[in-house]
Amino acid sequence: MAHSKASARKAEDGAALDRILTMEVARATERTAVAAARLRGRGDEMAADAAAVSAMRRELARLPIRGTVVIGEGERDAAPMLWIGEEVGTGKGPAVDIAVVPLEGTTICAKNLPNSISVVAVAEAGSLLKAPDVYMDKIAIGPGYPEGLVDIDRSPEENLNALAAAKGVPIAEITACILDRPRHARLIEAVRATGASIRLIGDGDVTGVIHTTEPEETGIDIYLGIGGAPEGVLAAAALRCIGGQMQGRLMLDRPEKIALARAMGITDPRKVYTLDDLAKGDVLFAATGITDGNFLQGVKFGRNRITTHTVVMRSSTGTVRWIRARHTHLDKFEA
Numbered sequence: 001m002a003h004s005k006a007s008a009r010k011a012e013d014g015a016a017l018d019r020i021l022t023m024e025v026a027r028a029t030e031r032t033a034v035a036a037a038r039l040r041g042r043g044d045e046m047a048a049d050a051a052a053v054s055a056m057r058r059e060l061a062r063l064p065i066r067g068t069v070v071i072g073e074g075e076r077d078a079a080p081m082l083w084i085g086e087e088v089g090t091g092k093g094p095a096v097d098i099a100v101v102p103l104e105g106t107t108i109c110a111k112n113l114p115n116s117i118s119v120v121a122v123a124e125a126g127s128l129l130k131a132p133d134v135y136m137d138k139i140a141i142g143p144g145y146p147e148g149l150v151d152i153d154r155s156p157e158e159n160l161n162a163l164a165a166a167k168g169v170p171i172a173e174i175t176a177c178i179l180d181r182p183r184h185a186r187l188i189e190a191v192r193a194t195g196a197s198i199r200l201i202g203d204g205d206v207t208g209v210i211h212t213t214e215p216e217e218t219g220i221d222i223y224l225g226i227g228g229a230p231e232g233v234l235a236a237a238a239l240r241c242i243g244g245q246m247q248g249r250l251m252l253d254r255p256e257k258i259a260l261a262r263a264m265g266i267t268d269p270r271k272v273y274t275l276d277d278l279a280k281g282d283v284l285f286a287a288t289g290i291t292d293g294n295f296l297q298g299v300k301f302g303r304n305r306i307t308t309h310t311v312v313m314r315s316s317t318g319t320v321r322w323i324r325a326r327h328t329h330l331d332k333f334e335a
Contacts, residue, residue, distance in 0.1 A: 037299035041112030065089035071099035115293035121237035143243030209235035236278030241313030
Protein backbone atom coordinates (compact mmCIF):
# COMPACT_ATOMS: atom_id res chain seq x y z
CA MET A 1 0.00 0.00 0.00
CA ALA A 2 2.80 2.41 0.93
CA HIS A 3 4.51 1.66 -2.36
CA SER A 4 1.29 2.34 -4.29
CA LYS A 5 0.84 5.66 -2.51
CA ALA A 6 4.43 6.65 -3.25
CA SER A 7 4.00 5.74 -6.92
CA ALA A 8 0.76 7.70 -7.11
CA ARG A 9 2.41 10.70 -5.47
CA LYS A 10 5.31 10.57 -7.94
CA ALA A 11 2.90 10.41 -10.89
CA GLU A 12 0.91 13.29 -9.43
CA ASP A 13 4.07 15.33 -8.98
CA GLY A 14 5.09 14.70 -12.60
CA ALA A 15 1.66 15.73 -13.84
CA ALA A 16 1.79 18.89 -11.74
CA LEU A 17 5.19 19.73 -13.19
CA ASP A 18 3.61 19.64 -16.64
CA ARG A 19 0.15 21.01 -15.97
CA ILE A 20 0.86 23.94 -13.69
CA LEU A 21 4.47 24.97 -13.73
CA THR A 22 5.19 25.65 -17.39
CA MET A 23 3.36 28.98 -17.49
CA GLU A 24 4.02 29.77 -13.83
CA VAL A 25 7.77 29.48 -14.35
CA ALA A 26 7.53 31.68 -17.44
CA ARG A 27 5.66 34.27 -15.39
CA ALA A 28 8.47 34.25 -12.82
CA THR A 29 11.17 35.05 -15.38
CA GLU A 30 8.96 37.63 -17.12
CA ARG A 31 8.41 39.65 -13.98
CA THR A 32 12.03 39.31 -12.93
CA ALA A 33 13.20 40.51 -16.34
CA VAL A 34 10.93 43.54 -16.13
CA ALA A 35 12.31 44.45 -12.69
CA ALA A 36 15.89 44.30 -13.99
CA ALA A 37 15.05 46.05 -17.27
CA ARG A 38 13.87 49.13 -15.39
CA LEU A 39 17.53 49.61 -14.39
CA ARG A 40 19.31 48.59 -17.60
CA GLY A 41 21.79 51.07 -19.00
CA ARG A 42 22.05 52.97 -15.72
CA GLY A 43 25.49 51.67 -14.81
CA ASP A 44 24.47 50.26 -11.43
CA GLU A 45 25.10 46.52 -11.46
CA MET A 46 24.26 46.01 -7.78
CA ALA A 47 20.91 47.79 -8.01
CA ALA A 48 19.87 45.84 -11.11
CA ASP A 49 20.87 42.53 -9.55
CA ALA A 50 19.11 43.34 -6.27
CA ALA A 51 15.90 44.23 -8.12
CA ALA A 52 16.04 40.98 -10.08
CA VAL A 53 16.73 38.82 -7.03
CA SER A 54 13.90 40.41 -5.06
CA ALA A 55 11.43 39.96 -7.93
CA MET A 56 12.46 36.35 -8.53
CA ARG A 57 12.14 35.42 -4.88
CA ARG A 58 8.69 36.99 -4.74
CA GLU A 59 7.55 35.05 -7.81
CA LEU A 60 9.02 31.73 -6.68
CA ALA A 61 7.18 32.10 -3.37
CA ARG A 62 3.90 32.01 -5.32
CA LEU A 63 4.60 28.76 -7.16
CA PRO A 64 2.66 25.64 -6.07
CA ILE A 65 5.81 23.68 -5.23
CA ARG A 66 7.94 22.44 -2.39
CA GLY A 67 11.11 23.89 -3.81
CA THR A 68 14.72 23.93 -2.63
CA VAL A 69 17.27 26.28 -4.18
CA VAL A 70 20.27 24.19 -5.26
CA ILE A 71 21.79 26.85 -7.54
CA GLY A 72 21.28 30.40 -6.36
CA GLU A 73 22.95 33.58 -5.20
CA GLY A 74 25.54 31.78 -3.10
CA GLU A 75 25.94 30.33 0.36
CA ARG A 76 23.46 31.27 3.07
CA ASP A 77 25.92 33.45 4.99
CA ALA A 78 26.78 35.43 1.85
CA ALA A 79 23.36 35.84 0.23
CA PRO A 80 20.33 37.46 1.87
CA MET A 81 17.91 35.91 -0.64
CA LEU A 82 17.78 32.81 -2.84
CA TRP A 83 20.70 31.24 -1.02
CA ILE A 84 21.57 27.60 -1.60
CA GLY A 85 19.27 25.49 0.54
CA GLU A 86 16.53 28.10 0.84
CA GLU A 87 13.02 26.69 0.59
CA VAL A 88 10.68 28.41 -1.86
CA GLY A 89 7.13 27.97 -3.06
CA THR A 90 3.82 27.58 -1.28
CA GLY A 91 4.83 24.30 0.34
CA LYS A 92 2.16 22.43 -1.62
CA GLY A 93 2.81 20.51 -4.83
CA PRO A 94 5.80 18.58 -6.18
CA ALA A 95 9.18 18.53 -4.42
CA VAL A 96 11.60 20.16 -6.84
CA ASP A 97 15.13 21.48 -7.23
CA ILE A 98 15.44 25.13 -8.24
CA ALA A 99 18.39 26.56 -10.17
CA VAL A 100 18.17 30.28 -10.68
CA VAL A 101 20.17 33.22 -11.98
CA PRO A 102 17.74 36.15 -11.71
CA LEU A 103 20.06 38.39 -13.73
CA GLU A 104 22.40 36.58 -16.11
CA GLY A 105 24.78 39.23 -17.39
CA THR A 106 24.80 41.84 -14.63
CA THR A 107 27.37 44.02 -16.40
CA ILE A 108 25.55 43.56 -19.70
CA CYS A 109 22.34 44.85 -18.16
CA ALA A 110 24.05 47.80 -16.48
CA LYS A 111 25.57 48.79 -19.83
CA ASN A 112 22.47 47.83 -21.87
CA LEU A 113 24.47 45.45 -24.04
CA PRO A 114 23.03 42.34 -25.78
CA ASN A 115 22.05 38.98 -24.26
CA SER A 116 21.16 39.72 -20.64
CA ILE A 117 18.42 37.33 -19.47
CA SER A 118 16.55 36.13 -16.42
CA VAL A 119 16.69 32.34 -16.13
CA VAL A 120 15.38 29.55 -13.92
CA ALA A 121 15.28 25.76 -14.10
CA VAL A 122 12.90 23.54 -12.14
CA ALA A 123 13.53 19.81 -11.88
CA GLU A 124 12.42 16.82 -9.87
CA ALA A 125 14.08 16.76 -6.45
CA GLY A 126 17.61 15.40 -6.64
CA SER A 127 17.95 16.02 -10.38
CA LEU A 128 20.27 19.05 -10.49
CA LEU A 129 23.91 19.09 -9.42
CA LYS A 130 24.32 20.91 -6.13
CA ALA A 131 27.35 22.87 -7.25
CA PRO A 132 29.18 25.36 -5.02
CA ASP A 133 29.50 28.95 -6.20
CA VAL A 134 32.88 28.46 -7.89
CA TYR A 135 34.17 28.49 -11.45
CA MET A 136 33.60 25.61 -13.86
CA ASP A 137 35.57 24.69 -16.96
CA LYS A 138 33.08 23.85 -19.74
CA ILE A 139 32.79 22.53 -23.25
CA ALA A 140 29.48 22.32 -25.11
CA ILE A 141 28.17 21.64 -28.60
CA GLY A 142 24.68 21.42 -30.06
CA PRO A 143 22.63 18.38 -31.07
CA GLY A 144 23.14 16.09 -34.05
CA TYR A 145 26.70 14.93 -33.40
CA PRO A 146 28.01 11.51 -32.28
CA GLU A 147 28.19 11.15 -28.52
CA GLY A 148 31.68 11.85 -27.19
CA LEU A 149 32.71 13.89 -30.24
CA VAL A 150 34.37 16.47 -27.99
CA ASP A 151 36.03 16.00 -24.62
CA ILE A 152 37.11 18.52 -22.01
CA ASP A 153 40.46 16.73 -21.56
CA ARG A 154 41.39 17.00 -25.23
CA SER A 155 43.20 20.00 -26.67
CA PRO A 156 41.28 22.78 -28.42
CA GLU A 157 42.87 21.68 -31.69
CA GLU A 158 41.62 18.09 -31.29
CA ASN A 159 38.09 19.17 -30.39
CA LEU A 160 37.82 21.75 -33.15
CA ASN A 161 39.16 19.37 -35.79
CA ALA A 162 36.72 16.67 -34.67
CA LEU A 163 33.81 19.10 -34.80
CA ALA A 164 34.78 20.41 -38.23
CA ALA A 165 35.09 16.88 -39.58
CA ALA A 166 31.69 15.87 -38.16
CA LYS A 167 30.09 18.99 -39.60
CA GLY A 168 31.78 18.45 -42.96
CA VAL A 169 33.39 21.89 -43.16
CA PRO A 170 36.93 23.28 -42.98
CA ILE A 171 38.01 24.32 -39.51
CA ALA A 172 38.02 27.95 -40.70
CA GLU A 173 34.21 27.73 -40.75
CA ILE A 174 33.99 26.75 -37.08
CA THR A 175 33.31 29.47 -34.49
CA ALA A 176 34.00 29.07 -30.78
CA CYS A 177 32.29 31.16 -28.11
CA ILE A 178 34.59 32.16 -25.24
CA LEU A 179 34.20 34.57 -22.35
CA ASP A 180 36.48 37.60 -22.84
CA ARG A 181 38.63 37.18 -19.73
CA PRO A 182 42.41 37.38 -19.11
CA ARG A 183 42.33 33.77 -17.89
CA HIS A 184 41.44 32.68 -21.42
CA ALA A 185 44.46 34.23 -23.16
CA ARG A 186 46.13 30.88 -23.84
CA LEU A 187 42.85 29.24 -24.87
CA ILE A 188 42.14 32.06 -27.33
CA GLU A 189 45.65 31.76 -28.76
CA ALA A 190 45.26 27.98 -29.17
CA VAL A 191 41.88 28.31 -30.91
CA ARG A 192 43.11 30.99 -33.30
CA ALA A 193 46.17 28.88 -34.13
CA THR A 194 43.82 26.25 -35.62
CA GLY A 195 42.30 28.75 -38.03
CA ALA A 196 38.90 28.70 -36.28
CA SER A 197 37.01 31.88 -35.51
CA ILE A 198 36.15 33.16 -32.02
CA ARG A 199 33.11 35.02 -30.73
CA LEU A 200 34.22 36.76 -27.54
CA ILE A 201 31.44 37.61 -25.08
CA GLY A 202 31.71 39.91 -22.10
CA ASP A 203 29.25 37.99 -19.94
CA GLY A 204 26.31 35.62 -20.18
CA ASP A 205 27.69 32.12 -20.61
CA VAL A 206 24.27 30.46 -20.20
CA THR A 207 23.29 32.14 -23.45
CA GLY A 208 26.69 31.30 -24.92
CA VAL A 209 26.13 27.57 -24.39
CA ILE A 210 22.57 27.71 -25.71
CA HIS A 211 23.81 29.45 -28.85
CA THR A 212 25.64 26.26 -29.85
CA THR A 213 22.29 24.55 -30.44
CA GLU A 214 21.43 26.77 -33.44
CA PRO A 215 24.71 27.58 -35.20
CA GLU A 216 22.92 28.57 -38.40
CA GLU A 217 21.16 31.35 -36.48
CA THR A 218 23.85 32.33 -33.97
CA GLY A 219 27.04 31.54 -35.85
CA ILE A 220 28.40 29.66 -32.81
CA ASP A 221 29.41 26.00 -33.04
CA ILE A 222 31.11 25.30 -29.71
CA TYR A 223 31.45 26.84 -26.27
CA LEU A 224 34.82 26.66 -24.52
CA GLY A 225 36.30 27.97 -21.31
CA ILE A 226 35.79 28.81 -17.68
CA GLY A 227 32.64 30.47 -16.31
CA GLY A 228 30.44 30.15 -13.27
CA ALA A 229 29.40 26.72 -12.01
CA PRO A 230 25.82 27.90 -11.33
CA GLU A 231 25.55 29.06 -14.93
CA GLY A 232 26.94 25.69 -16.01
CA VAL A 233 24.10 23.82 -14.33
CA LEU A 234 21.50 26.13 -15.86
CA ALA A 235 23.04 25.77 -19.31
CA ALA A 236 22.98 21.99 -18.89
CA ALA A 237 19.29 22.17 -17.94
CA ALA A 238 18.60 23.95 -21.23
CA LEU A 239 20.60 21.41 -23.25
CA ARG A 240 18.70 18.58 -21.58
CA CYS A 241 15.57 20.06 -23.14
CA ILE A 242 16.80 20.95 -26.63
CA GLY A 243 19.70 18.56 -27.16
CA GLY A 244 23.45 18.86 -27.23
CA GLN A 245 26.52 17.70 -25.37
CA MET A 246 28.27 19.29 -22.43
CA GLN A 247 31.03 18.50 -19.96
CA GLY A 248 32.16 20.50 -16.95
CA ARG A 249 34.81 20.34 -14.26
CA LEU A 250 34.64 22.40 -11.09
CA MET A 251 37.66 24.63 -10.53
CA LEU A 252 38.48 23.59 -6.98
CA ASP A 253 41.95 25.09 -6.83
CA ARG A 254 42.11 26.09 -3.16
CA PRO A 255 41.61 24.14 0.08
CA GLU A 256 38.61 26.22 1.10
CA LYS A 257 36.88 25.50 -2.23
CA ILE A 258 37.57 21.79 -1.88
CA ALA A 259 36.12 21.88 1.65
CA LEU A 260 33.05 23.77 0.41
CA ALA A 261 32.49 21.20 -2.32
CA ARG A 262 32.97 18.30 0.08
CA ALA A 263 30.32 19.78 2.38
CA MET A 264 27.94 19.62 -0.60
CA GLY A 265 28.70 15.95 -1.24
CA ILE A 266 31.41 16.39 -3.91
CA THR A 267 34.33 14.10 -3.07
CA ASP A 268 36.29 14.08 -6.35
CA PRO A 269 37.62 17.58 -7.13
CA ARG A 270 38.76 16.50 -10.63
CA LYS A 271 35.52 14.80 -11.67
CA VAL A 272 34.27 15.53 -15.17
CA TYR A 273 30.51 16.05 -15.13
CA THR A 274 28.49 15.01 -18.15
CA LEU A 275 25.20 16.55 -19.17
CA ASP A 276 23.27 13.92 -17.22
CA ASP A 277 25.43 14.54 -14.14
CA LEU A 278 24.57 18.24 -14.26
CA ALA A 279 20.85 17.92 -14.98
CA LYS A 280 18.74 14.77 -15.21
CA GLY A 281 15.12 13.71 -14.94
CA ASP A 282 12.25 15.96 -15.94
CA VAL A 283 13.49 19.54 -16.30
CA LEU A 284 11.65 22.79 -17.00
CA PHE A 285 13.78 25.70 -18.21
CA ALA A 286 12.61 29.26 -18.73
CA ALA A 287 14.42 32.42 -19.77
CA THR A 288 13.17 35.93 -20.52
CA GLY A 289 15.19 38.57 -22.33
CA ILE A 290 16.19 41.66 -20.39
CA THR A 291 18.26 43.31 -23.13
CA ASP A 292 17.97 42.55 -26.83
CA GLY A 293 19.99 39.61 -28.11
CA ASN A 294 20.06 37.03 -30.87
CA PHE A 295 18.45 34.50 -28.50
CA LEU A 296 15.71 36.62 -26.94
CA GLN A 297 14.49 40.19 -27.35
CA GLY A 298 14.60 42.46 -24.35
CA VAL A 299 11.76 43.97 -22.38
CA LYS A 300 9.92 46.75 -24.21
CA PHE A 301 8.17 49.47 -22.21
CA GLY A 302 5.19 51.21 -23.81
CA ARG A 303 2.82 53.82 -22.48
CA ASN A 304 0.13 51.30 -21.57
CA ARG A 305 1.86 47.95 -21.86
CA ILE A 306 5.05 45.98 -21.33
CA THR A 307 6.21 43.39 -23.89
CA THR A 308 8.38 40.41 -22.95
CA HIS A 309 9.99 37.60 -24.93
CA THR A 310 10.39 34.24 -23.19
CA VAL A 311 11.41 30.69 -24.04
CA VAL A 312 10.14 27.75 -21.99
CA MET A 313 11.46 24.22 -22.51
CA ARG A 314 10.73 20.79 -21.05
CA SER A 315 13.10 17.84 -21.26
CA SER A 316 10.62 14.95 -21.05
CA THR A 317 8.62 16.15 -24.07
CA GLY A 318 11.28 18.06 -25.98
CA THR A 319 8.83 20.96 -26.20
CA VAL A 320 10.14 24.48 -26.77
CA ARG A 321 7.63 27.31 -26.42
CA TRP A 322 8.41 30.86 -27.50
CA ILE A 323 6.16 33.37 -25.75
CA ARG A 324 5.87 36.98 -26.83
CA ALA A 325 3.60 38.48 -24.20
CA ARG A 326 1.92 41.87 -23.89
CA HIS A 327 1.15 42.86 -20.32
CA THR A 328 -1.41 45.60 -19.77
CA HIS A 329 -2.00 45.26 -16.01
CA LEU A 330 1.15 47.19 -15.20
CA ASP A 331 0.45 47.17 -11.46
CA LYS A 332 1.19 43.41 -11.48
CA PHE A 333 4.85 44.22 -12.08
CA GLU A 334 5.26 46.40 -9.04
CA ALA A 335 6.81 45.04 -5.85
